[in-house]
Amino acid sequence: MTIEEAIKSSIPLKPHTRTTLNIMYSSRLVEEKIAELLKPYKVSMQQYNVLRILRGQKGIPANLSTIQERMINKMSNTTRLVDKLIEKKLADRTICESNRRKVEIIITPKGLELLLEIDPLMAKCNEDILKLFSLQELNTLNNLLDKLK
Amino acid sequence: MTIEEAIKSSIPLKPHTRTTLNIMYSSRLVEEKIAELLKPYKVSMQQYNVLRILRGQKGIPANLSTIQERMINKMSNTTRLVDKLIEKKLADRTICESNRRKVEIIITPKGLELLLEIDPLMAKCNEDILKLFSLQELNTLNNLLDKLK
DNA sequence: TAACAATATTTGTTATGACAATTGAAGAAG
DNA sequence: CTTCTTCAATTGTCATAACAAATATTGTTA
Known part of the structure; x- marks a missing residue:
């Protein structure tokens, strides 16, 4: 179409x-x-995105600006997004001792579990969306989109 | 990148x-x-999108469901989006006489003027975004994206 | 033709998003 | 060492989005 x-x-x-x-x-x-x-x-796309960023840290705490620069949707109020994750016990936040302006955010075991549960479904979802594409077409599409940045 | x-x-x-x-x-x-x-x-992307849909009607009033199916972002509350346009005198709404469940929405002269003012800037903006692309690349990209639908 | 179903839009509510202003901490300059 | 500036995050406010429920009108059928 x-x-x-x-x-x-x-x-x-x-x-x-x-x-x-x-x-x-x-x-x-x-x-x-x-x-x-x-x-x-019960997680939004942005919340899921942040959880993946936190997992990608492999245990190293992330501060808010790190999260923001890695998000698909750069957004203004990441504070409240992280608040939601903390409410759901999927993430934790402490104040950075070496620089008390910063915060240190980590993913909780519960958060990791949730991601593990979603992982295979998300992989399948992405494959489904692009099921009509050959690997070569995916490559071409990616290269073209990369030219935008 | x-x-x-x-x-x-x-x-x-x-x-x-x-x-x-x-x-x-x-x-x-x-x-x-x-x-x-x-x-x-002072118009949002969605409001602009609706104005263009209304202009595309060439004088024929559009009802809400028509607008919805033509929007880039299918969204639930188009009513309130149109409300905003009416507040700004960019569109007008009357109740459809032949079927009083429907509404008839048209773009006002002020709305048309606004679009005319934006038109060249928007064309330039689109060209700017894609300035690194040859016409052939645009074509390839379009064809690939069309495969998603 | 009264009752029910379908259609088209509106409204209420709650969650997110955008943006500006504010707070609190750290670093720099006199 | 105190003032100024910069940095990092938070908060307030308002606009928009998502979703469900409600309203009003029309179409259908027993």
């Missing part, structure tokens, strides 16, 4: 407009699928 | 995961640029 069909555009789009719309539209499709997968686990 | 570099991922990503992350990340980049462009005009 073309993007024009998807958004039922009567007029043909210019190539550049077509592409930016297509990127945004495709992203929505991906997000929808992922949000649906995460829903039963 | 690769997506791994962008999100500072220490571990290499699986091809499918890499691609879905890349699509979402790229979409954020595009959205950021567009939001920035629209900011001085």
Whole structure:
């Protein structure tokens, strides 16, 4: 299906407009699928994203600015996002002793367990979304998208 | 720049995961640029999107469900989105006489003027975002993204 | 034609997001 | 050593999003 069909555009789009719309539209499709997968686990996509960043730290505590720069959605109030994870006992926060302006955030065993449970489903979800793509096509797509950055 | 570099991922990503992350990340980049462009005009991306849909109707009133199915972000409360446009006198809403459950939404002259003002800037913005791409690359990217739908 | 189902939109509620202002701590300069 | 600046995170406020429930109108059928 073309993007024009998807958004039922009567007029043909210019190539550049077509592409930016297509990127945004495709992203929505991906997000929808992922949000649906995460829903039963009561974590939002952003919360899940932060949990993965924390796991990626391999035990080293992360501070807020580290988390922010690694997020897919750079957002302003990461504090409250982390608050939610702490409420759910998926993460923990302490004040950094060497620099009391910073905080140290770590993932809890419960958080790690949750990620382990979701991991295979998320892998399958990503494969499902892209099931029509050959590895070579994935490569091409990735390389093209990388040109945006 | 690769997506791994962008999100500072220490571990290499699986091809499918890499691609879905890349699509979402790229979409954020595009959205950021567009939001920035629209900011001085005090309309959100979604509001702008709806205005363009209304213009595309070429005078024929649109009802809410039509707007919804044509939006990039299918969303639940289009009512309140349209409310905002009406507050700003960019759109008008009347009840459909032949089926009083429906509403008829049209863009006002002020709304059309606003779009005309934004049009060239938006075209330039899209071109800027994709300035490193040849027409052929845009085509390839579009065709690949179309496979998602 | 009264009762029920379907359609189209609206409203209420709660959670997130954007953005600015504020707080508290650390570092620098006189 | 006290003032100023910078840094890191938090908080307040308002706008938007998600989701469910409610309302109003029309269509259907027994």
